[in-house]
Amino acid sequence: MLTTAPLMNISASPQTGEHPARMSVLVVDEDAAVRDACCEIARKHGFLPHGVPGVIAARELLRGNSIDIVLLDLKGPGTPGLELLDEVKTLHPETAIVVMTAYATVTSAVEAMRTGATDYLTKPFALDELATVLERASERRTLDLASRRLREKLRTQQGLGNIIGRSAEMDKIYRILSKVAFTAHPVLILGESGTGKELIARSIHVNGSNAAKPFIPVDCSSLVPTLVESELFGYVKGAFTGANRSKDGLLVSAEGGTVFLDEIGELPLDLQAKLLRALQEKEVRPVGATHRVPIHVRVLAATNRNLTEMVEQGRFRKDLYYRLNVVNLRLPALRQRREDIPLLIAHFLERKNREYGKNFRVSDEMLRVLMDYEWPGNVRELEHTLDRACAYCSGTVLQLGDSSSPIIEYYSNTRPKIATPSLPNDTSLAAPSITSLAQLEKQAILAALSHLQGDKLAAAKLLGIGKTTMYRKLKEYGLGEA
DSSP states (O other): OOOOOOOOOOOOOTTSSSOOSSOEEEEEOSOHHHHHHHHHHHHHTTOEEEEESSHHHHHHHHTSOOOSEEEEEEOSTTSHHHHHHHHHHHHOTTOEEEEEESSOOHHHHHHHHHHTOSEEEESSOOHHHHHHHHHHHHHHHHHHHHHHHHHHHHHHTTEETTEEOOSHHHHHHHHHHHHHTTSOOOEEEEOOTTSOHHHHHHHHHHTSTTTTSOEEEEETTTSOHHHHHHHHHEEOTTSSTTOOSOEEOHHHHTTTSEEEEETGGGSOHHHHHHHHHHHHHTEEOOBTOSSOEEOOOEEEEEESSOHHHHHHTTSSOHHHHHHHTTEEEEOOOGGGOGGGHHHHHHHHHHHHHHHHTSOOEEOHHHHHHHHHSOOTTHHHHHHHHHHHHHHHOSSSEEOGGGSOHHHHHHHHHHSOOOOOOOOTTOOTTSSTTOOOHHHHHHHHHHHHHHHTTTOHHHHHHHHTOOHHHHHHHHHHTTOTTO
């Protein structure tokens, strides 16, 4: 009888191109001859096999061991084998499960795949077919392990690089990102301006297997059509005025790496057709050339446009849309993940603290306003607001008056009304239904002073006026230098 190697709690190395390091395989089959043959094939292909005759023995063994692949015999729908499959997927979701069945019924296969099996074999099967299925399962297991590690890294480190967030919306992004990073599929990144589409594209690249290869961003909206074509596809000497030498396009020079096509919705229709052809045929024809050049590159694209609507209007090619939209990531607007705002503020201020050699922090009032603001410019607007506040701040506590005009205007429109202090000999309110502009100005200045405990400089900043103007107005109101 075949002697199998002892089980080991071993995980594959997801970042290397090597064969998984001795993955463990558990064969569950009551037929000793089949069980031994499966173990022998697994051993010959570099796996650590172990065989058990049934579900009870399998449960006992799985209780104290981590198994990479389970080869599970099914006797039909509703059998203990399906129950074990469900248990394994619940307790060990990354374990790859291959089911074997002699019934060859659609019902049992569909039920197994629905429950979580990654593949299945119909008995009798050839030994080389088993070897192929095991290799496929090991690849799936390796990718799942790598995805899990990346997902945990994203969660525990508050994000990845400049991608910050622990909200439920960002967790969805992390789950998809952790999977697509280890594939070569095109990814379409959607979202409003300022949500961080290029950061996501860079993260997909740097966490994938080709991280050492080039990452080349191309802004399709900033170049004239002729330049986009020559940039992407290259050109030969003499192709146009100024082409004194031949030059490879970015799709060629990024060999093995990633080209990020930002604002893909701005690409003209004729160039969309050429890009589609390049992606389908995996080759490009440089401008002015009669020959074609092979390309080996991953393409990521992004836009803030509604491409589905553009397709319906005939402004974006449907076939290119489906070619790029194999996987899509829709980034949430900042207003949809407000719980991430404090994390983002801390991240941006940490960089400013290093730059200025200070310890900046936002006031409680400013934090409240930043949490409530709608952020039409998203994360980019938040970053620029904090940059400006740090530049204008005279101390280390960022106040509302240090922030941008839209924030101050938002605060002025939403803040609770504060009663205006009465002034001696004030007879300017003779017509209660109509208030003059001068009186409104005075009310705003006095309200700001009252709210800021008499701090004239802070009130001037909050109102967007100079300190000289503030002192002059106070003198006009009879408050002098008080």
